[in-house]
Amino acid sequence: MQALMLAAGMGKRLGKYTKGSAKCMVEVAGEKLVDRVIEAVEQAGIERFIIVTGHAGEELRSYIEEKFKDSSIEFVFVHNSNYDKSNNIYSLYMAKEYLEQDDTILLESDLIFDKNIVKNVVQYPSENVVTVAKYEPWMDGTVTLLTEEDYIKEFVEKKDFKFKRKGEYYKTVNIYKFSKEFSQKTYVPFLEAYIKSYGTNEYYELVLKAISHLSCSCLKAYKLSNEKWYEIDDAQDLDIANTLFSKGEEKLKLFQKRFGGYWRFEGVKDYCYLVNPYFPPKRMVSQMKDNYLELLTQYPSGMYVQSINAGRMFGVDESEILVGNGAAEIINGLDTILQGSVGVTIPTFNEYVRCFRNCTLETIDSSKNDYRLSKEALIELSKRVDNLVIVNPDNPSGSFIKYEDLIEIIEACEARGTKIIIDESFIDFANEEVRYTLIDSKILNKYKNLMVIKSISKSYGVPGLRLGVIASSDKELLQRLKAAMAVWNINSFGEYFLQIITLYEKDYKAACNLIAAERNRFIEELKNISFLKVYPSQANYVLCELKDGFKSKEMAIELLEKDNVLIKDLGEKTTFEGKEFIRLAVRDEEDNNYLLNVLKAYE
Structure with a gap:
């Protein structure tokens, strides 16, 4: 068994990261791509490694020969001038002569992957293997369709990709195993014929596509499960790969x-950022999907219309x-308006401390x-400041001020x-018997000093729409706050959400009741974990x-x-220094049970 890596490309889309050097010399998470590949090849027991060079080829060759001079691997370099x-079809x-000499693991140089994958592919019982992963929305490029026995039925180019079939697709990971016989009798003859017909500015996967059309029984899919991998084409890919x-x-x-x-990190469960897991309902999602094209291609209305929509939504x-x-735009806009001193309880949402x-x-x-x-x-603090901020329920503590107590504070102010x-972004999650809102015309007009901020993104489970409101008489x-904002600060999807939300008021109330009940259950279960002190939350x-x-950081890691x-x-976070505190978002019952089981394993 030998390995063959194509490393001739210029990597132009990576810009400064590949200026003057080969793509595989890029560092990811403190290690060069080429180092990772060579270590993976060594671990797989492969003793010969053919590398096709091109851009910055001499530098790459010198680096490998020096760094791995004591390696048991025989390095062979082929230069594509x-x-x-x-x-890459020409590389x-x-x-091709090396491809015909032995069974081969074929790799691309812009790939980062768990090092055990090469060994697993080598040991996989099929002679000719295409490594694939279940298609995810972040993936790009060639995908495959499989038979029931996991043979490659078809290679699907990007131009032929059909989103309605995305559930059937498996993305090529660009790690292949070809038998010597397959290379000699099938792949190389097809490769030569393809280049004769279509030239050298094509991709070698198109040859596999042609082969699969004639016979779908010769290439077996090796399906990745939990293994990590990423293809690095540009700076964004590099950033994601570093994180991964x-x-x-x-x-x-x-x-x-x-x-x-x-969503770019498959399998990650987010108990950090806060969103309603029970809203929006499927019917509402379907309605927005049905209007997707029109919303995508039309300008949204200006701020005046958005205020009408929001007024109808909240009854003001x-x-x-x-x-x-989002509420963040409003909070930061207040920085240009508020003067004097601001009082706030800490710890709290950092925007109120920072902005x-x-x-x-x-x-x-x-x-x-x-x-x-x-x-x-809070009443005592209000006597010393020009502006008082209260997040209710508080973030991150979940502490809650009852309606009559909050009115008393407002009147003192x-x-x-x-x-x-008053930031009431999370108040809709309070138990139904204590739940209330200050976004009410009677309250707003009674207390001229009152401003109420609410994050629609969090409460309504639509953080991607970036919506929030401020209400005041x-x-x-x-008007001053409006003047500090862009005319089109809300996109068409956000506007449409505001238009149709009143059709789903009962669904929203039911969702809030569900999360309140699930939160209460979740808290009781957390209390059974011996190493946790659990605080009440609304x-x-x-x-x-x-x-x-x-230790909180060690546990998070x-x-x-x-x-x-x-x-x-x-x-x-301020006031938690030297202490060991974490905050856990409440998700749905299934996800919460997953976290509970994970935490219990630490007991």
């Missing part, structure tokens, strides 16, 4: 800095409400009250002329303190690396 005018053609293959604290940091987009006048690109750059910040440390919000402390901002404040997340010597579970480590 036409690398800038041809494609493989340049090495990093280890320890670096891996956790790279995941955390993304703030989302975790359009002059009392403003829609933002008011033109104001002085005064805080209450809720850790001194076991991370519970205090009515008395009104009496002193203190503006008060202070028309001048809303939100869709739970604050937990780790006991018995467990281990859960991500071993179990594909992402949780919020609070160790670097």
